[in-house]
Structure formats: C-alpha cells, structure tokens
Amino acid sequence: DQQVKQNSPSLSVQEGRISILNCDYTNSMFDYFLWYKKYPAEGPTFLISISSIKDKNEDGRFTVFLNKSAKHLSLHIVPSQPGDSAVYFCAASDGATNKLIFGTGTLLAVQP
Amino acid sequence: NAGVTQTPKFRILKIGQSMTLQCAQDMNHNYMYWYRQDPGMGLKLIYYSVGAGITDKGEVPNGYNVSRSTTEDFPLRLELAAPSQTSVYFCASRQGNYGYTFGSGTRLTVV
Numbered sequence: 001d002q003q004v005k006q007n008s009p010s011l012s013v014q015e016g017r018i019s020i021l022n023c024d025y026t027n028s029m030f031d032y033f034l035w036y037k038k039y040p041a042e043g044p045t046f047l048i049s050i051s052s053i054k055d056k057n058e059d060g061r062f063t064v065f066l067n068k069s070a071k072h073l074s075l076h077i078v079p080s081q082p083g084d085s086a087v088y089f090c091a092a093s094d095g096a097t098n099k100l101i102f103g104t105g106t107l108l109a110v111q112p
Numbered sequence: 113n114a115g116v117t118q119t120p121k122f123r124i125l126k127i128g129q130s131m132t133l134q135c136a137q138d139m140n141h142n143y144m145y146w147y148r149q150d151p152g153m154g155l156k157l158i159y160y161s162v163g164a165g166i167t168d169k170g171e172v173p174n175g176y177n178v179s180r181s182t183t184e185d186f187p188l189r190l191e192l193a194a195p196s197q198t199s200v201y202f203c204a205s206r207q208g209n210y211g212y213t214f215g216s217g218t219r220l221t222v223v
Binding site: 009034041045046103 | 143145147153154155156170171204211212213214215216
C-alpha cells in the first residue's frame with residue numbers, strides 16, 4: 001500500500017525552463033510534507049517543506065504547492081539549472097506517528 | 113559539524129552472517145530512523161526511535177533489530193543476512209518538525 005506516490009519515474013527539462021514534479025498521497029492524516037533531493041552515493045538532503053495549513057511555500061527557485069482536497073502536491077523549480085539534476089523524493093508525515101513516508105522518487109535531468 | 117555519521121559505507125556479507133550498521137548523530141536530536149532504499153522503491157522505514165530507550169517498528173522491520181541506549185547512537189542489527197536485505201541503508205535524525213538529516217548511507221550486498 002503506497003501511501004505516497006510519485007507517478008513519474010523521470011523528467012527531462014531544458015536549462016532555464018520550469019521543472020514540475022508531482023506527488024499524490026492517500027492518507028488524509030498527513031499534515032506535513034517535505035521534498036528531498038538525492039545525488040548518487042549521498043543521503044537525501046532536505047529541500048523544502050509545507051504544512052497542511054498552507055497551500056504554498058516558496059524558497060528561492062523552489063516552490064511547493066499543496067492541494068489538500070486533491071491530496072496532491074507539486075514542486076516547481078524555476079529556472080531549472082543543470083545542478084538540479086538529481087532524484088527528488090516527496091515525503092509525508094503525521095504528528096501522531098512520528099514517521100516519514102517517502103514516495104518512490106523522480107529522476108530529474110536538466111539539459112544544458 | 114558532522115551531522116549524521118554512518119559506518120561502514122560498504123559491506124559484503126555472506127548469507128547467514130550477522131553485522132551491525134552504526135549510526136551516530138551529534139545534534140542532540142531525539143528522533144532517529146533507519147530506512148532502506150531499493151531500486152525504484154523509494155525509502156522504506158525499518159525502525160525508528162523517539163528517544164533513548166524507546167524504539168518502534170516501521171514498515172519493514174522483519175530481519176532487523178535496533179537499540180537506543182544513548183541519544184547519539186542508533187545501531188541497526190542484522191542477525192541472519194539474506195539476499196533480500198541487499199540494499200542501501202540510510203540513518204536519519206530530526207528534532208521538532210524540521211527536515212530530517214540523513215547520513216550518507218551504507219551499501220550492503222548479501223551473497
């Protein structure tokens with residue numbers, strides 16, 4: 001039972017354009033959502049998060065949007081840069097269980 | 113500024129052998145976690161701990177054991193290694209609702 005789903009295994013974008021990574025979840029108890037970036041042979045690094053009381057959070061080139069009614073969130077990267085090429089994981093947690101549940105990841109390739 | 117340190121980085125085990133994956137954090141975080149990452153499967157939670165002396169099972173605990181005798185250390189024990197445990201293992205810690213801090217991983221192969 002995959003509670004957090006990233007249906008696109010990979011995404012290719014031209015440098016300077018917008019990258020949009022999508023994530024869907026099934027558990028309505030999730031109240032905090034995070035995006036992680038992972039390079040090969042390294043651990044995931046925290047990128048940006050959003051609480052369920054918000055619908056948008058922005059940090060520089062990265063913006064996360066949350067649509068609670070659709071149980072959907074997305075990460076926008078604009079403008080995309082070659083250094084953004086990595087695997088991006090969506091993750092969700094609920095305050096009651098202290099667990100973080102990850103999606104399967106999307107490999108982003110930004111072409112120069 | 114070490115963060116979360118995992119050792120070893122790589123290990124090859126024979127079926128039936130045992131080993132302990134070490135994880136240490138120097139941020140005084142209460143919460144610590146062990147995940148495994150299989151190809152195309154994302155990260156699956158094995159065990160977690162909300163503080164010294166307290167541990168609980170995650171999504172895929174079978175074949176593993178943990179202990180948390182101190183705030184800093186959270187070792188993961190494999191008693192009888194099986195090929196299905198070939199994976200990359202990540203330890204993480206957090207405090208409050210901020211993003212988790214991950215170690216760089218241990219790549220384990222069971223042959």
